[in-house]
Amino acid sequence: MxxxxxxxxxxxxxxxxxxxxxxxxxxxxxxxxxxxxxxxxxxxxxxxxxxxxxxxxxxxxxxxxxxxxxxxxxxxxxxxxxxxxxxxxxxxxxxxxxxxxxxxxxxxxxxxxxxxxxxxxxxxxxxxxxxxxxxxxxxxxxxxxxxxxxHKLLASLGPEPFDPWGAKDLASRLQGRKTAVKLALLDQKIVVGVGNIYVCESLHRAGISPRREAGGLVRKNGAPTKRLEVLVGHIKDVIDEAIEAGGSTLNDFASVDGTLGYFAHQFAVYGREGQPCEKSGCGGVVRRIVQSNRSTFFCPTCQR
Ligand SMILES: [Zn+2]
The missing domain is CATH 3.20.190.10 (MutM-like, N-terminal)
Structure with a gap:
């Protein structure tokens, strides 16, 4: 998809x-x-x-x-x-x-x-x-x-994961949420279009467990925690890199389906169940769990 x-x-x-x-x-x-x-x-x-x-x-x-x-x-x-x-x-x-x-x-x-x-x-x-x-x-x-x-399909969409969107915006939408952070990031009313693959990759880079309670990444006064700020930086990077990888595969009048973007992109955890974590010095093994009927790939050693 x-x-x-x-x-x-x-x-x-x-x-x-x-x-x-x-x-x-x-x-x-x-x-x-x-x-x-x-x-x-x-x-x-x-x-x-x-x-x-x-x-x-x-x-x-x-x-x-x-x-x-x-x-x-x-x-x-x-x-x-x-x-x-x-x-x-x-x-x-x-x-x-x-x-x-x-x-x-x-x-x-x-x-x-x-x-x-x-x-x-x-x-x-x-x-x-x-x-x-x-x-x-x-x-x-x-x-x-x-x-x-x-428009019925567009009216309730959350903000895009690009500038000027940032950790403050995300914090205001995660505050008090008991749902797992992985599922909150897939909610189109919280942030649009990050997608399953890129949520897994961002959480891994940030060292945050996909099962962590979303509201726990927000301070009592509603400000983002340091960890949430780091996560937002990684979400932006992961999306930017994927767009760059996809864009570099485009030619005039080529087939335009975006699938080339997937192949050009190397994933650190997505689809790598049972393989060693790529973070240097981690030594963990990538696991797959199912959250809300969708696969989550993560490293239980470095994602807390
Ligand atoms: Zn790891």
């Missing part, structure tokens, strides 16, 4: 392929994914992409007519960008197989024979962006920008 750094990598890739381009048409191949597609998707034609932002794991494409095209990759969503030469070479644009279900002719490049290429965005310069999503948990929405602040 793409996490925040991977989605940020996708955002950077889409910026390269979509910024300042004007939609010519949108091909819609099914009713929807997690939710039905907005009926007015075809009205994108004639609008221009003026910016691409990210809020948590939502990609927000700002259009020149004042609307926002929201896209969430769900479990398995990805975009593939084709320049005009590549798109022209893939003609005919639609093949019909399996009882009349139209299949993308880009199937060789996007995988799965094209049958999971649910949306195709065609730009006036002939380039295309194909959205592929085998598990169909992705989300697409289209709404006026003034509705963004109250």
């Amino acid at each position: 793409p996490e925040l750094p991977e989605v940020e990598t996708v955002r950077q890739g889409l910026l390269q392929g979509m910024l300042n381009k004007t939609f010519d048409d949108v091909l819609v191949r099914r009713e929807g994914l997690r939710y039905p597609f907005p009926e007015d998707l075809p009205t994108l034609a004639g609008t221009t992409v003026v910016d691409i932002r990210r809020r948590a794991k939502y990609l927000l494409l700002d259009l020149d007519d004042g609307r926002v095209l929201l896209s969430h990759l769900g479990m398995s969503g990805r975009y593939t960008l084709f320049d005009s030469d590549e798109a022209a070479a893939a003609k005919p644009l639609l093949r019909t197989v399996n009882g009349g279900v139209p299949v993308s002719s880009f199937g060789d490049q996007t995988g799965h024979g094209g049958k999971h290429d649910h949306l195709e965005f065609i730009f006036t310069d002939g380039s295309r962006a194909v959205y592929t999503d085998p598990r169909r948990f992705g989300i697409v929405d289209l709404f006026p920008s003034e509705e963004e602040a109250t």
Whole structure:
């Protein structure tokens, strides 16, 4: 599942392929994914992409007519960008197989024979962006920008783990919480999009047990403890490094799914159950436990 750094990598890739381009048409191949597609998707034609932002794991494409095209990759969503030469070479644009279900002719490049290429965005310069999503948990929405602040998917999100967010903000949200710090950091109302892998890595770097009570990292007067300040520094570092690793793998018109970011990144505890802790002088062994149905990897020797 793409996490925040991977989605940020996708955002950077889409910026390269979509910024300042004007939609010519949108091909819609099914009713929807997690939710039905907005009926007015075809009205994108004639609008221009003026910016691409990210809020948590939502990609927000700002259009020149004042609307926002929201896209969430769900479990398995990805975009593939084709320049005009590549798109022209893939003609005919639609093949019909399996009882009349139209299949993308880009199937060789996007995988799965094209049958999971649910949306195709065609730009006036002939380039295309194909959205592929085998598990169909992705989300697409289209709404006026003034509705963004109250949008049902965006309104209750916590702050992003970037500047100017800091230990003070986190302390105010953790104060009095009895829940385990690992679970609190995965709560999107406390901080958005850090994600399971990066929470495990940050706690390991900070030497904090994932089972520690979240409120215990806050002083009685509501100020962050030294340990919480250290943890916040590591969260920012881990996210920054992952974005950098993902960004360095991007090329123009490459497949934009962010998974390359995972491979480029070396994890110290995540997925390393039973292997020696990499912290120098620790000598511990990485353990896996399950918290709230999700795997936690940590070193019981140096994480207290
Ligand atoms: Zn250790």
